[in-house]
Amino acid sequence: MKYLVIKCGGSVFEALPTAFYENIVKLHQSGEWYPVIVHGGGPLINSLLEKLGIKTHFVNGLRVTTDEMLDVVEMVLSGSVNKKVVKYLTQAEGKAFGMSGVDGGLIKAKQLDPKLGYVGEVTSVEASFITNLCQQGYIPVISPIAIDEQGQRYNINGDIAASAIAKVLEAKLCLISDIPGIMVQHEDDTVVLRKVSKTEVEQLIADEVITGGMIPKVQAAIDGLVHKVPEVAILNGLDSESLLDFCAGKEVGTKLVLEKEASHA
Template sequence: MKYLVIKCGGSVLDNLPRSFYEDLVKMHKSSKWTPIIVHGGGPLITSLLKSLNVETKFVNGLRVTDHQVLDVVEMVLSGSVNKQVVRNIIEVGGNAIGVSGVDGSLLQAMPTQNAKTLGFVGEVTGVNHKVLEGIIAHGSIPVVSPIGIDSSGQRYNINGDIAASAIAKALGANLCFISDIPGILVEKDGIKTKLDKVSKEIIEEMIKDQIINGGMIPKVRAAIDGLVHNIPEVGIINGFEKNSLIDYTNGKKIGTKIVLEEEIA
């Protein structure tokens, strides 16, 4: 069984076309790949925090999270967004079950090294993949909201890209980031072009030069960390292009493939 962890960010989820979910269900029913969705929900979280007059800050693409922010993050991710994704899959004839990383201690977490600045932002220390395997055995697509928990019951806001990478590592799965652009773009002579393949070394240079910035930083770093820990392949594709997900799983040249230095030709 070949697993594919698919990460959909909140800004992308708001506008993903019906064709994306149709392709997802088609892929699932083919039995060639077993998809697991991990989603974000940043824009909706920010919007709700603003309406509640709660200040929100970001450090290197990660949301600073105190108790009040954490309650809102969990409510949005594990409630509104998670169930919307499940409904979208059911609407096109698929089966899906939504879970939080808290459920069954799916995402075991600890505070990030930068906890003094970030608050209740966590990093994943373990994945209870039996929770996912149970949903898959049921014939359903797991839809995961990235809230982690530790052994004392403390919740943590986990960056969705980091959560997706951790799940992919635990399952030995391929990892695919869904974007609203065709991949990582670079500008040369005023023209933006897509990188078909990019290495860890080049990514670090692009972060340093601020070509890669904001929310893309945890995405590419999660990708590199996954490759170091035996994720077979990481890709970034445009979920708004019809058949992009099918083309990716069929091995077609699509999006940006992220690789380690020694793999690049």
């Protein structure tokens, strides 16, 4: 059995088809894969913050997080979104177990940058919690809130949390989005980069082709590859078959590689 970390972005969460969850359950029941889900919830957090009159802003795709805002982030991620994902997997006849990175000290973190407030950098992941759940037949569903030794909570970008978990499990990593992959302008058309290297990613960020929330996504992907994650791809979750195609070794979405044969085909 191989571990497969699936990160569902907040932007795509509400639009994911039922078949997406059914295919995760199929992979789990195949006897080949242990799926582990890490989820975001950005748009839902934005909506609740707006209703509460709390202003929010981002730096390089990361939400500047105050203590007041952290309560809202945790409420949405660990409460509403986490339990919805568990519900959808249960409806697809899977066994899911929802938890936060705070639970049992699953994800430990430290402050990333004082200018970002309570945004964390992952320092460790307690892999045994995840592996034990998988071996008992559950699909872990993880909310990216972390904690430090003093009990301070941190908001972790979902892509970064997923990459950190994939690293300790040496798992393949799928970053699920609402677009087919990294897209660039080529002559008169917008094309998907089927394979892109670390150097090319850095250049695309410098050229401001990759912006906003895609920046931490690709940086997390490359960091995972550097630390023994065997394969990383950005997939379109609205195409319900993309996950099955990826696991079958087909060319789908954008595959990120270190420096080897990257092409724009």
